[in-house]
Amino acid sequence: MTNQAPRYRQIADMLREQITNGTYKPGDSLPTEMELCAEHSISRHTAREALRILTDDHLIERRRGAGTIVSAPGAPAFAQPIGDFDSILQYARHTRFDVTVMQDADEDTLDRLGLTGNYRQYIGFRRVGDEQPQAITAVYVRSEYAPDKKTVETLPGSISEWLDGHHAITIDRVVQRMEAVALNKSQADRLGVEKGSPALRTVRRYRDAKGDIILFSESLHPAGRFAYEMRLDRAKG
Template sequence: MRNTGTALWLSIASDLRDDLSEGRYGPGDKLPTEAQLAERFGVNRHTIRHALSALVEDGLVRTRRGAGVFVTARPTEYPIGKRVRFTENLLKAGRMPAKRTLSLEIRLATDGEARALGIALGDPVLAYHGLSLADGQPVALAESVFPLERLSGLEHALREADSVTLALKKIGVADYTRASTRVTAVLANATQALHLHLREGDPLLRTTSVNVDQDHLPVEYGRTWFAGDRVTLTLEA
């Protein structure tokens, strides 16, 4: 039996802290539901809620309405410089990178895309949409637009490589660098929230960028939406 001189919620909060410190639940993991914890500790859900509130105040967990309680993930340091490579950035930060292709489509360039890529309005472009993960947790949604006539064979290369860097190398673009980057704070829409396991309206960091090849010709116009609490963007000279 528990020490009756200690408030039950304090004792439960202490036990849950032990669970976290011993690695039973890692960064980004979802804790059991209030009902499951109430059954485990033999108390009512109000007591569990009180204990979880203490962990929230300590910054150990965060709640997501309708989703549950999650262990606070350590934000990933993500450098933004002339050479931005997702896999390299994540590995340097000690995280395991992964990417998932959501869609690939050929369509006509919009006005903004045409200006960014130095092509004519309505020229064909290849649009790539993907989800980036760190240690299995989604951290960013990306949209990359490529000038199709300038990059023949890219669609096939992307379907094979599932990596922009490798796909560009396959069609003869040995290297590319970042020509410009703009960072904006935005709120997640319903689709973004679904992919990133967030709530609609949660904060995102959006980067808008143009990458150029060794001849300084634009090869990629990209926008990336980072989960605001999972990534720390750092600007490199």
Template sequence: MPDRPAYLRIADTLRDQIRAGTYPQGSRLPTMTELCASHGVSEIVVRQAIALLRGEGLIETRRGGGTIVKVSPPARRVAMDRYRAVTRPLAVPATTFTHDQRIGWSDYRLDRRYTRTNADAELASLFELPTGVELLRRRFVFFARGEPQQISVNYLPWDVVGDTPVADPEREPWPGGTLAQLEYLGHPPTRVEEAVRSRMPTPEEADTLHISSGVPVLAITRRMISLARVMEVCREIVIPADRVVLDYSIDL
């Protein structure tokens, strides 16, 4: 077998050193000149190695600051029982997001945009309703301590929410979130379903959530069901994959 290309070997070495702590998070990698000299290669080869590691989300290049090992905060562990946590009587305002982030109400901010729309074929299937049925579309950007952490686009049947406080964006954030809103409307959720997939973020998502190059997102499609009726479809909840661990448990 031929030798691996030089840029791959250099990337392997730097990756191992980052993971071993030789270059800890926030530290600066050797300069381009130093890497060329230590590995005996041209600048083009080193640039290829650096581009590969940047694409993996391990490093970032700052103008005038060199190449830095990316600082990744510890991933939050998110369990399905968080939905139960906010349906119990609450001493202080909270939502599933504030519960996940372990933040108080004053550290929580929610940017929102509301529109009326009609269900496409996929939404109609998720709602188990005819195509074209009228829906309220709500796009949220969730902030914790001033930093954007999550995007959510959810839909509610207009015949249920129209002309109610739930359709008023000025009422957000609503303590208890969508769970509490559906209970207010007389349709308390009795079941929550989630389907999770991974993908690369769109340019708009990467810009909104400050996602580093090479980092994928978790895209979660959610349905909230009250008895036999689907009351909410979230298409999708978008979270940077390096910021969360989804925990699932099954009682047998």
């Protein structure tokens, strides 16, 4: 398996980085579709899809008569659509995982999470550029497949994609659970918010064809830094 992203996603990621690092600031105009086509030798469709991704993530606004404008701060720094499996992978592709702890998961933790067997535990922060952390994240990988710390921190995609490419392990199903929680003091201190602040807890279980949990992740997103979006189209006919 290759981690080579589609061309439209590459262009979107490039523009996202330029917005994040301040090359384009709030209120600045982005290149037009035609300018993107000429500069990167891409089709109009590819340029349009790249801009659509950034629009869906609330990073840009497309205004009649003004073109494409970088959005002002205020919206969550990352908005993830809920849809197919590829949308699940989007978060890992567009953020980095700064690991602060890597160790074998203890029995109490595995019991709490409902995991059996041996797992390697990675704890750290998910970030977009130099922004405040999007989440405290803990990832658990079956020990026999676990990557080292440097690999995890430099992945261009998700750990599940890495497992597919390096161990030929295909994830057949992902079960995601989300719930609202209040942050305890330790969690709040690490995220720079007040104790008891609201957060979104996201748990994902990645299962292989046999139904075994190969990968497990648990994230705490403080309010205002992350959002999920779902598109619902009304059936016709």
